[in-house]
Amino acid sequence: EVQLLESGGGLVQPGGSLRLSCTASGFTFSSYAMSWVRQAPGKGLEWVSAISGRGGSTYYADSVKGRFTISRDNSKNTLYLQMSSLRAEDTAVYYCAKGGDTSELVRWFDPWGQGTLVTVSS
């Protein structure tokens, strides 16, 4: 069974930094592109970032470009999201999601982790 477990969320002040992790199991991690998708409280879904299976290609939403960095350690089956210069509008549940097929860039997201809440507030 595929499992994705996020960690690292919490309360951070505006301008601060945080690193999210997503530990994967149940599939060949390096064969799949991975992604982060966030959901602000009571709002819809927003794609944040994606990374290819080997980590050589990365993609970002304009809203986080230059502030967030996605990476992966295939030896540890772990996906990361380094977030800096955080703003109040970054407050959301951050989901880790696996690419639904083995394409270079995540197409559809399947499955999703349970999410980790990031709150940016003073």
Add this chain to the structure above:
Amino acid sequence: DIVMTQSPDSLAVSLGERATISCKSSQNVLYSSDNKNFLAWYQQKPGQPPKLLIYWASTRESGVPDRFSGSGSGTDFTLTISSLQAEDVAVYYCQQYYTTPRTFGQGTKLEIK
């Protein structure tokens, strides 16, 4: 960016009746070389992460009940639940994967009438 617009924003349907949700993309998401529509549908129940229902606009994910079906092409798509069950109460999202950034519709909240 491709803008995905769902309608309605909310919908109340009686148990056993048909529920239909529309999703329109601001640009074509049909890849003509292989005739595939780069569109997925998700279901999100309260307090849970989204769950994939359909990809390639009409391919049902394994384990998804066959009362869920997807249709449409180009810029206009539909998610249909043929006979609403109580466990189908959720928010439904469409998502395009034709271009980056991947974008989602705003969601349609489905309730029981």
